[in-house]
Amino acid sequence: MQLDSMYQEIILDHYKHPHHKGLREPYDAEVHHVNPTCGDEVTLRVKLSDSAGNGGPTIADVSYDTIGCSISQASTSVLTDLLIGKPLDHALRVQEEFLALMQSKGQVEPDDDVLEDAVAFAGVSKYPARIKCALLGWMAWKDATAQAVNGGKIS
């Protein structure tokens, strides 16, 4: 069935049993993003820590609350699995890789090593109306992280 190329088992699993869901303390920055075409919303918090050992900060926590479809909920859940505990520079690279995958119109072979479970969203990139759903949490994370890096001074 054609639907299965979009709704991979991994996506449905994350949708039905989201990881790291809920808003937690402490956090350095919080953002609220909406998908204006459908009204879906995410509130997302990022906590950075300095203890990466290599001098750069680490993603200590990503917590979130969402109202949205299976794709937006699952992609935010996968994001937390991929990014929590990772060095910031690595996390940014994963985000860029995911963005490139979603803009690929299904033409790019995703890099399993970088994207792990997020490769399941390759099928979504073939449906223009759903790309924003998959990116909602990721764009919120990028925004919140940028604010956290700037000391939370920019709101």
Next chain:
Amino acid sequence: MSAATTFDVERVRKDFPILDRQVRDGRPLVYLDSANTSQKPRQVVDAVSEFYERHNANIHRATHQLGEEATEAYEGARIKVGQFIGAADETEIVFTKNVSEAINLVAYAMSNAATSHASAERFRLGPGDEVVITEMEHHSNIVPWQMLCERTGATLRWFAVTEDGRLDLSDIDDLLTERTRLVALSHQSNVLGTINPVRTIADRAHAAGALVLVDAAQSVPHMPVDVAALGVDFLGFTGHKVCGPTGIGVLWGRRELLDALPPFLGGGEMIESVSLERATYAQPPHKFEAGTMPIAQAVGLDAAIDYVSEVGLDAIRAHERELLAYALDALATVDGLRLLGPTEPVDRGTAISFVMDDVHPHDVSQVLDAEGVAVRAGHHCARPLHLRYGVPASTRASFYLYTTTAEIDAMVHALDVAKRYFS
């Protein structure tokens, strides 16, 4: 076919080539998104093609034969529209690109009244004045009034919506007062399907001294609409929802109001005389039609009005009433489905919005699409209304003259597939 004869949906469908399409791996298209935009009959497509192939020229400017033919076609469309909605004459018909532009035209012209001549006094708003809308409006009938209130210092108020999807008129005496300058409301909700008691509200608004604008985007395609019977001052509708092309909309206004209303867009063909210091303006409707207008689209709208008139709006309405009753019954059998809007087929059109337990509207519409069923998911440009019902979005099915009960069956079947898929 004639309205007097029996309505034959299969015969109507033959006029719409797109309905023969297959989508998503060979499934027959089930198009249930006509409140978004209607499909176009061959007669409309042919009229637009013929205009471009035989008569194309700019209007009101060219002195050659093609210019005359194009002008006649465009002005003929204006006459056709005027007759279609019961205007006093065609000078009350202003072409726009859509209803949004029609509403913005009135809203911006009203704020232009602040610096215009004395006869525009009645359109001037300021602090203490009120504009009244409703909670069920499309964003196109909310945002222009918010912006007008921001520019002028006037206050925006609104009628609430009841749990069963009707306007709450219980506080009408509080809402419509001597402070009310304009009431703007939809004739038929694009989400709930509710047909509003426009005449009742218009009479009360007029008694309070207010002007009344009605957004008829969702009613004009589906029922006979007569501006005099509605008793309003301005009415907007759009061509693409009534089997016509995109890019052509209509603002109707009472002539004495269009005479006094300042222009919105300035430019070519809306003037009487121009010097470098100032300009005087053409008579309505040309005063409101700056620049080259959507000429072929007006010709297409003319053909669309001919088409729906020939089928008969009464016949279309009767057909849609049958579809509505059938669909409401069919959807009542779907477990976990909640309708937004009236559940009875009374004072109600055929836009049917709903939410399903545990399946987001985007996911519902994706599964339906995979089954060949085209519906709309989201807030349908009516976010305040969705907030009222405590949901971020809904799925909307909407019908037109070419819709069949078999297509409604296909949707109900696809809804079962969606439920199973996400359970």
